[in-house]
Amino acid sequence: MNQPALQMPLHDALLALHRARAPEDVVITSMGAAREWMALGAGPLDLPLVPSSMGTAPSIGLGLALAQPGRRVIVVNGDGATLMHLGALVSITAAAPANLTLIVQDNGVYEVTGAQPTPGAARARADGSSVDFIGMARACGFRSIFRFSDAGQWAREVDRILATEGPNFVLLDVSPVPGAVGPRSPGPAAARARDLHRALSREASRD
Template sequence: MAKKIKATLDRRACINQILAKRGDALIVTGLGSSCYDVGAAGDHPNTFYLWGGMGAAAMVGLGLALAQPKRQVIVITGDGEMLMGLGALATIGTQGPRNLAIVVIDNELYSETGMQPTHTSRGVDMAGIAKAAQFARSGTIYTEAQMKSWVPKLYSPAGPAFVAIKVNNTRYPMSIRLRDGAHIKNRFREALLGNAAFD
């Protein structure tokens, strides 16, 4: 196993930095912490919070990216959530949506359920898997400087892009203002499609 680099980045600071540039991008969150972090950065009708389902965030992002090729789609999820649906990376790699970026907030833990270590704590390299699955861009971030150079790439339609951000194990309050899944879905559809959402 390669020598481990200590993760120092703060998850909320990284997510705030990404979302500060969101413009009209469509954001899909994973469940648990990534969902709460994105909500805490500022609620937005163009955010689809998958706050109860696990393993589907990247696939929801792919569907959106294919249906809305002119919009940038950014999935922000956790390492545990991404590991549960790893096959999604192969499907995204073969579909090749240029407007899709997957951001994994990698604390090497299933934090919400009690801080159990995930496979990335034992060296599984998700960016390497994404690269092998033919993502146009992939990488792992440990530093502020790497964050700075990666944020514009997440908004560039030269994807698909995958980035794992190695973050420290800080736990933030587990709360979100919106809790009704049907409302979250309808609000997102209406923001995206207008009246056509209900045709």
């Protein structure tokens, strides 16, 4: 597959999700998505994964979805991060939590380190074709698979997709952000983990 002709701005992609998510949803973001999500305003049940071990956001989402089956868990992960832990796609579909949606924003580069191409990007590959994330998701057994290159169409469909029984896989073709930097930690990670743990435990006890 070649890079799609149309790519949506990352900001627009996340703005549509920001408007569609419910307050009780958990949204996990990493790297560039975490930076943009925090700028839009992260909710008290969100987890901007900063600092991170790159590629682990979908696995954290899997654990959260299993622990809180009555709550929607949405993970926004980069293409490079997804390639780091491809096995996570299989682990997710093995457990198959119906409340998990994995969104992969594909810009073909490691954006925050200077936009070097990933090994999955067309321009870094001997055959000039990018890897097929949709095909991977299908082969791994995701129940519902979606792809969007146009921000308007994504914005129109996002509510329906989040309401679809999962695990869901969404590929968003996004354009790299020129000169983008890594996300800055919004505060001590341990305190944020403790706060989220308490908030989710409190919410779970109300269910």
